[in-house]
Amino acid sequence: MDFSWVASYADLLVRGAAITFLLLSISVSVGFALAILLAVAQVGAFFPLRWLSRGYCTFFRGTPLLIQLWLFYYGLGSYLPFIPGLRASFLWPILREGFFFAALALTLNFAAYQGEILRGAMASVPKGELEAARAFGMSPGKILRRIWLPRAIRIALPTFAGEVVLQLKATPIVFSVTVMDLYGAAYKIRQDTLLVYEPLILVTVFYVGLTFAITQVFQKLEKSVPSRR
Amino acid sequence: MNSVNSILELLSINPPGWGGVLLTGALATLLISMGAYFLGMVLGLFGAFGKLSGFRSIEWLLQLYTTVVRAVPELILIIALYYAGTDGLNRVLALVDLGPLEVNGLLAAVIVLGFVQGAYMTEVLRGAILAIPVGQLEAAKAFGMRPALRFRRVILPALIPNALPGFANLWMGVVKDSALIAVVGYQELALAARVAASNTKQYMVFFLAAAAIYLTITLISNQIFTALEAYYRRGQRELA
Numbered sequence: 166m167d168f169s170w171v172a173s174y175a176d177l178l179v180r181g182a183a184i185t186f187l188l189l190s191i192s193v194s195v196g197f198a199l200a201i202l203l204a205v206a207q208v209g210a211f212f213p214l215r216w217l218s219r220g221y222c223t224f225f226r227g228t229p230l231l232i233q234l235w236l237f238y239y240g241l242g243s244y245l246p247f248i249p250g251l252r253a254s255f256l257w258p259i260l261r262e263g264f265f266f267a268a269l270a271l272t273l274n275f276a277a278y279q280g281e282i283l284r285g286a287m288a289s290v291p292k293g294e295l296e297a298a299r300a301f302g303m304s305p306g307k308i309l310r311r312i313w314l315p316r317a318i319r320i321a322l323p324t325f326a327g328e329v330v331l332q333l334k335a336t337p338i339v340f341s342v343t344v345m346d347l348y349g350a351a352y353k354i355r356q357d358t359l360l361v362y363e364p365l366i367l368v369t370v371f372y373v374g375l376t377f378a379i380t381q382v383f384q385k386l387e388k389s390v391p392s393r394r
Numbered sequence: 395m396n397s398v399n400s401i402l403e404l405l406s407i408n409p410p411g412w413g414g415v416l417l418t419g420a421l422a423t424l425l426i427s428m429g430a431y432f433l434g435m436v437l438g439l440f441g442a443f444g445k446l447s448g449f450r451s452i453e454w455l456l457q458l459y460t461t462v463v464r465a466v467p468e469l470i471l472i473i474a475l476y477y478a479g480t481d482g483l484n485r486v487l488a489l490v491d492l493g494p495l496e497v498n499g500l501l502a503a504v505i506v507l508g509f510v511q512g513a514y515m516t517e518v519l520r521g522a523i524l525a526i527p528v529g530q531l532e533a534a535k536a537f538g539m540r541p542a543l544r545f546r547r548v549i550l551p552a553l554i555p556n557a558l559p560g561f562a563n564l565w566m567g568v569v570k571d572s573a574l575i576a577v578v579g580y581q582e583l584a585l586a587a588r589v590a591a592s593n594t595k596q597y598m599v600f601f602l603a604a605a606a607i608y609l610t611i612t613l614i615s616n617q618i619f620t621a622l623e624a625y626y627r628r629g630q631r632e633l634a
Contacts, residue, residue: 228605232608235588242597244598365470372467
């Protein structure tokens with residue numbers, strides 16, 4: 166085992182870890198917001214939205230993330246330059262990067278899985294509570310905001326930590342679209358130094374450490390949310 | 395934008411269409427997934443019984459196996475096992491004075507993914523075995539059944555309905571994870587789509603086609619697993 170390269174690549178590794186963490190944070194937070202919309206659309210009464218949301222979840226849960234990533238990066242990416250005015254706009258430096266497509270694919274994918282979980286959680290909120298809210302004269306929007314969603318999120322919370330860990334473990338594939346995340350850094354080190362195992366072991370320790378940290382944080386969060394069983 | 399005709403031409407089975415390449419890739423994906431799935435099932439069965447065996451050292455080793463495999467990102471595991479596996483094999487061969495061996499890509503993919511599946515299978519099967527009422531196992535023992543007979547007549551039939559939802563999830567997982575094999579360069583569906591796409595510059599068409607094939611596989615599998623569970627749960631009381 167030879168770890169003498171760590172010092173000279175420390176910068177690359179730290180930046181890679183930051184990008185991995187950034188991708189995880191973006192995809193989990195934006196994906197969760199999207200998931201709420203998807204879940205509400207699926208339990209709602211408006212059938213085109215219900216149908217659309219179900220189709221979305223089926224597509225993103227039924228195909229590999231790698232295909233989705235390549236579909237966005239290569240497929241969508243090859244059409245973007247033809248949109249008039251886009252190349253000149255301030256958005257172009259962002260839209261040109263692999264990072265944007267990686268974040269997009271990870272977010273949409275996470276939203277589909279989380280949306281399906283939230284839909285199940287919303288369906289398992291006791292009917293009596295919703296009826297009580299209606300009996301109080303709450304409007305449908307208020308019931309959703311004050312009773313239905315908070316209760317559903319509370320029900321789904323124990324699975325959330327697991328989903329975030331799965332999401333973390335999904336991030337390394339972004340290296341295939343030129344994003345220098347933590348795994349991308351390890352890949353570059355392997356190419357430079359011809360060491361196969363050492364860089365992999367180092368980044369693995371980081372992933373496992375982050376997994377541990379995530380489970381700890383969510384355990385604290387779960388304890389801090391009041392619940393009566 | 396393409397007209398419908400030229401897209402159909404691109405996807406036609408015979409060259410210059412790339413449909414044949416995609417379908418061959420899909421077949422490789424199915425083969426890898428099935429091979430890894432059944433290898434994982436065998437490993438998982440041994441793993442589950444090992445974890446419940448009561449031997450401290452075996453339990454500890456299996457705990458290490460399932461924890462590490464489930465904590466490390468799949469892509470890293472696949473790459474590490476793929477290189478470490480072939481590298482290790484060639485070192486062993488060099489020790490006994492044999493030249494390096496070119497490992498068959500399909501076989502390597504099956505073994506690598508199967509090893510990963512085995513860890514998840516262990517947990518699914520362990521849970522399914524633990525969910526069997528103890529009284530049933532004690533009754534079988536009281537009848538004087540030997541372990542093999544007990545497994546075949548009591549444990550297995552009681553375990554299958556408990557394990558099926560987990561099995562279904564793992565199958566969907568392995569079909570999707572098999573796409574990661576593309577990264578180590580074996581031409582299954584994802585890599586076939588990429589090759590076709592970069593040759594024709596029609597990225598959207600081929601990745602959507604690949605997505606449609608994956609979707610078909612998962613949707614049909616879903617139907618099969620639903621039917622299987624209904625079959626194995628026949629005669630059981632419905633859950634409230």
